[in-house]
Amino acid sequence: MANQESLILLQNIAKRFGSAEILKGIDLEINKGEIFGLVGVNGAGKTTLMRILLGLARCSRGRILFNAKNLTGRDVQEHFGFLPENFIPPQNLTAREFLNILSLGVRQKEKNAEYLLGLAGLSGQENKYLRYFSRGMIQKFGLCCALIKDPQVVVLDEPTLGLDPPAQENFMDILNNLRAAGKTIFFSSHILYHIERVCDRIGVLNAGKIVFSGTCRDLKAKHNASDLEEAFLREICAN
Amino acid sequence: MRKLISVAILNFKEAIRDKFFWGIVFFFIFYLLFCIFLSKLSVGHSDKVLRNAGLIGIELSAVTLIVFAFTLSFYRDKNSRMTQIYLSNFSRPVYMSGKILGFIALALAYLLLAALLYASLLYLFGVFHPAVLPALYPLFLKIAIIVGFASLFCYVFSSSLLALLSSLFIYASSVLVVSAFNIVSAYGSSPQKFMIRLVYAFLPNMDKLDIRPLAVWGTLPPPDYFFAVTLYSGVYILLLWLVNLVVFNSKEY
Numbered sequence: 478m479a480n481q482e483s484l485i486l487l488q489n490i491a492k493r494f495g496s497a498e499i500l501k502g503i504d505l506e507i508n509k510g511e512i513f514g515l516v517g518v519n520g521a522g523k524t525t526l527m528r529i530l531l532g533l534a535r536c537s538r539g540r541i542l543f544n545a546k547n548l549t550g551r552d553v554q555e556h557f558g559f560l561p562e563n564f565i566p567p568q569n570l571t572a573r574e575f576l577n578i579l580s581l582g583v584r585q586k587e588k589n590a591e592y593l594l595g596l597a598g599l600s601g602q603e604n605k606y607l608r609y610f611s612r613g614m615i616q617k618f619g620l621c622c623a624l625i626k627d628p629q630v631v632v633l634d635e636p637t638l639g640l641d642p643p644a645q646e647n648f649m650d651i652l653n654n655l656r657a658a659g660k661t662i663f664f665s666s667h668i669l670y671h672i673e674r675v676c677d678r679i680g681v682l683n684a685g686k687i688v689f690s691g692t693c694r695d696l697k698a699k700h701n702a703s704d705l706e707e708a709f710l711r712e713i714c715a716n
Numbered sequence: 717m718r719k720l721i722s723v724a725i726l727n728f729k730e731a732i733r734d735k736f737f738w739g740i741v742f743f744f745i746f747y748l749l750f751c752i753f754l755s756k757l758s759v760g761h762s763d764k765v766l767r768n769a770g771l772i773g774i775e776l777s778a779v780t781l782i783v784f785a786f787t788l789s790f791y792r793d794k795n796s797r798m799t800q801i802y803l804s805n806f807s808r809p810v811y812m813s814g815k816i817l818g819f820i821a822l823a824l825a826y827l828l829l830a831a832l833l834y835a836s837l838l839y840l841f842g843v844f845h846p847a848v849l850p851a852l853y854p855l856f857l858k859i860a861i862i863v864g865f866a867s868l869f870c871y872v873f874s875s876s877l878l879a880l881l882s883s884l885f886i887y888a889s890s891v892l893v894v895s896a897f898n899i900v901s902a903y904g905s906s907p908q909k910f911m912i913r914l915v916y917a918f919l920p921n922m923d924k925l926d927i928r929p930l931a932v933w934g935t936l937p938p939p940d941y942f943f944a945v946t947l948y949s950g951v952y953i954l955l956l957w958l959v960n961l962v963v964f965n966s967k968e969y
Contacts, residue, residue: 531804534968550807559804565796567726569733575726582722583805622801632804 484509484661485530485548485630490539492525492685499525501685502539507630507663512656514672515665516709517682523665524562526682527634530663531559554583558623562634566618568608572599575607576621583626593621598647612639620651631655633664637671649675673705681712688716719806723814728821731785737826740781744830747773748837755841763843768932770834771851775928778826778859783866783883786819790870790879799969812964813957816867823859827852851931853942857949861920862887864956871963886919894923920952 485507492500500522507513515523528534530541532553541548543556566575576590594603597617602610610618616639623631637645645668652662652675666672672679673693681689681696689696689712693705702708731737748770755766793799802811831852838844865886869879893916900912925945927937 528800528968531800533800533803554805554807557804559800561797561800563797564801565798567730567798569730570726574729578722578725578729579805581725582719619801626805 486542511677514676556629558628560619573603724818727818786866791876854925890919
């Protein structure tokens with residue numbers, strides 16, 4: 478279970494593309510060792526928020542704190558692992574080669590390529606060229622890339638996209654294991670069943686604003702709904 | 717340094733195993749075969765024609781390889797979100813420099829391979845002269861500068877086609893500008909002379925990095941020349957790197 482020590486604090490984050498304001502003052506707190514799920518309809522700004530968190534995009538205003546200090550690029554490079562949505566790895570390298578060369582740059586000594594591939598359920602695929610990986614295998618491989626430096630925070634953007642149901646279940650088990658190992662996980666998904674199954678807390682993002690932040694149980698109780706999907710839809714319609 | 721090398725190796729390995737690299741190598745082999753035919757038509761100077769055409773082929777194929785391979789790699793990384801993976805692990809200067817370094821290494825690998833094929837052909841036809849090999853060094857410096865421009869245009873333009881055409885345009889104009897410079901210096905008005913001097917100073921002076929005419933005749937410039945072109949190219953690449961850094965830091969991925 479999550480403890481209540483705040484690890485990441487987003488304060489008044491806004492993002493403007495031309496005249497359109499995509500994020501309108503996001504305030505969010507992610508605690509150490511918890512799985513935080515970000516849900517929202519398409520175009521709500523989930524990916525943009527993650528990109529800002531990782532320094533891939535700049536916010537128009539607001540600030541991000543990490544361990545009570547301003548988040549820096551070095552913090553991201555040392556403590557954050559990221560799996561982007563629809564990621565495609567280099568085609569002319571094997572899984573082992575890619576992870577080994579990447580780990581050379583992130584100074585990872587303890588966890589080698591075999592360990593990570595085994596963790597993601599890709600044992601025996603070490604010497605296979607990444608161009609021969611299926612969509613599901615690529616997603617699992619992306620998780621290996623996100624974990625290569627043994628990060629404190631794992632950010633996953635739609636990580637179960639393209640996975641078959643058993644693989645999705647397996648992925649959720651991996652997330653639970655990572656939480657048990659003390660990792661903080663921040664992920665977005667459209668599959669609310671997964672969100673409900675693994676997340677300690679969730680944030681509902683709608684039209685650039687966090688309209689709800691709390692546990693799944695709180696959201697269901699707020700709308701007197703029997704399942705998360707119903708509660709989510711009511712929350713969206715109410716805002 | 718480890719991070720830089722990591723990015724450079726990833727880019728180098730990915731590019732050298734790409735079909736495009738080997739496509740250019742096979743194209744160059746066919747070009748060399750064409751050079752043999754060309755030399756047979758040049759009665760009396762077949763040795764020099766073979767040497768000259770081979771060096772031209774190496775330069776054109778290396779420029780094509782580097783411009784296309786760099787541009788395709790950059791936009792593939794961007795569209796496949798690999799850039800996001802890299803930038804969550806490495807700082808922007810490290811990623812940018814590593815990519816440039818990886819492609820300079822690719823240029824070097826290609827030039828060595830092309831030089832081996834070229835020298836073998838010359839040797840086979842008994843027209844090999846050792847002067848042709850040092851001529852590849854200024855050529856390598858030319859390609860290194862073009863890598864810097866290819867990188868810059870990739871960061872400037874969101875369209876891969878524009879980046880590609882701009883890199884090729886810079887190469888072509890920097891090769892041809894010396895002719896315009898000579899004509900305007902002789903016959904142009906003062907504003908024209910000022911303009912062409914400005915353009916000539918801004919563009920890389922590829923004419924200074926071309927010792928092909930000497931090498932074909934079996935002569936070489938003095939050793940000072942090699943020091944001077946190394947210094948010139950080093951400073952030019954450093955300035956290009958700084959511009960790259962400013963532009964890349966302003967972009968979002």
